[in-house]
Amino acid sequence: MATTEHQAQRAGQAEGTGETGHGHGHGVSANADRKWLGLALGLIVAFMTAEVVVGLIAGSLALISDAGHMLTDAASIVLALIAIRLAARPARGNYTYGLKRAEILSAQANGITLLLLTAWFVYEGVRRLIDPPPVEGLLVFITALVGIAVNVAASWCISRANRSSLNVEGAFQHILNDLYAFIATAVAGGVILWTGFARADAIAALIVAALMAKAGWGLVKESGRIFLEAAPAHLDPEAIGGELAAVPDVVQIHDLHIWQITSGDTALSAHILVKPGADCHAIRQGVEEIMRARHHLEHTTLQVDHTTPEADDEHCDHPHGRTYRPQP
Template sequence: MTATRANRRRLQLVLAITLTAMLAQAAGAWVSGSLALLADAGHMLTDSAGVGIALVAAHLAARPATPARTFGWQRAEVLAAMVNAMVLCAVGVLVIREAFLRWGSAPEIQTTPMLIAAVVGGAANLVSLLLLVRARGESLNLRGAYLEVFGDLIGSIAVIVAGVIIMTTGWARADALASFAIGLLILPRALSLLKDVADVLLESTPRGIDLDRVREHITSVEEVVDVHDLHAWTITSGVPVLSAHVVVAAGGDLDRELECRVLDGLAECLEGHFDVGHCTFQIEPVGHLRHEAAVHD
């Protein structure tokens, strides 16, 4: 079971809370004329879409493997995170653009509905944040959802601060300034999430796995003399895999007993040292390398 699916109920509750708060903020933005509140509502809308996509992806990821898709639909979660990150980037750019355009004008802001809606949104974000805080490290989708809710909470605080400033000083540009701050909060998190997605799709070595140390562990197994074609990558968050060609000190054909002994040694050596759930080893005798057309070390 993928991490997102395991936390499906949390995500469903976060989705319901976020949608409710988004509607309250959108209504508050319409009544008050606040761009900052509208930007925060737009951010919450993308959060809701992101969580919805994550839930659909989690459902797809639970589908069984087939001969055509030997790992099933597990990578659907990564694709969902990619869509979420791209939408966040677009929202961040639009919010910053609108903040610049509004800086030159000073529209009248109704601070009372602005503050009420911002407080409702902030409270909703705080509840959602508490629901996700323990699960945020389990997958890209959960991390993305946590970061988005955290950004929403900061955004709501920025709107509250802007509302208080406008109410007490009459400086209407505080609304545009808060909008700009919200946009700056969105972009770095979106780019960070997009980088993590790219690492998975490019099959980069998972964080926390040092291939040099893995190589040392493999070659420390009795009768293993070399290892090549050593690769580690990630299918989806929490599902790292590893493959390698392992050369053993045997001439001619390998006997079954030797293969089993080496495989048992590899499993015992790697277990507990590296968080890899799926390993594939090709056991080869010395001299087999010259029969391989291409080697990726």
């Protein structure tokens, strides 16, 4: 956390604003991420070019589908690199969080691309099951074996980057699915080579499509949760609201929000009403410590007010979400 942010936090506490600071960090730097992603990109582009040529010569849908998948791999890494650079820009102007969610846009684009490719490969795979064209099994088998080696190397490169980022995880899922696809293609090439069963190529393409659908849906779902500002899956707002309401001298909790700014960057805000005469600052610090120790929530913004005997049952006219009170 920058010195100026520490100073602002201390000043805010001294003035009784009731807002906490926050600290974020990732185990791998953005520069390291870019290096490993760049290495993976070079491997993929070089092999993809060769695979397109071999796929056309061999007449293999499995190889062409793998090449198409590798094109999305390359695109996903390019998007990830762009998103990392955008996310590193400081917050300014109307973008008060900066451009951190560029990473989530990249992840969602990766997921949607995988789902679109799934539809096309399913169509082509079914068509080739019905009317299988001739396929050069030896070329398919050898190319797929090389593809396995390339994807193992690329997967290793990306695994060295910060996979807590949904953006990097999206690129990793692309590469990992391509590795599985090459394994299926190698099996198909071997079957065609030794048995002459040409439909094995289409079956391999359908297996690839199923793997792509699973990975694509996972990315779209997770990125969609962040865009809709849902609480992270591992945090239960109902349970946390109950915990906060159980803090001594707390009368009511409302406007409780838990959301992710981007991958691994979770925030919480809440309006807390306490008994007349209670120490607002001590209660706020206690709530912060509960969130930090039990839920690893460092980024919290808390408004703490005293209630009065004359106050209405609801402090705010239109609170957002459920109101939590101490259990009798």
